[in-house]
Amino acid sequence: MGRLPPLTRKSTPAEVVERMLFVDAREERQRAAGMPVVLTAEWGQFYGFPQCCIDAFKTYGHVGQAKRKLTGTGYIPCLACNEKSEAELLAAIEARRNPAAPPFPAGDPLKDKP
DSSP: OOOOOOOOTTOOHHHHHHHHHHHHHHHHHHHHTTOOOOOHHHHHHHTTOOHHHHHHHHTTTTTTOSSOTTTTSSOOOOTTGGGSOHHHHHHHHHHHOOTTSOOSSSSOTTTSOO
């Protein structure tokens, strides 16, 4: 199976659904082959990332963003969340984050900016 072309802001709903089915099928093929599967949604929820960002990540909806908030933290916001302030994003993630997850972020991106 090849790669699908990246989604853009002009992608149709059918293209988005096709991408989601492609990602799900890839995970199923990996499971069937006994390969480890990175469960994007489960890890994203564990770390407290917003569901809209998890869905965008699974469908490569984050690709092509010029500048992302909280760069270098492992969190990739969707287009809508990328419009929020970093403080809003940090508060939302912290509120959802599993207590067993390490603190987010490692270091403070608001203080550690060059």
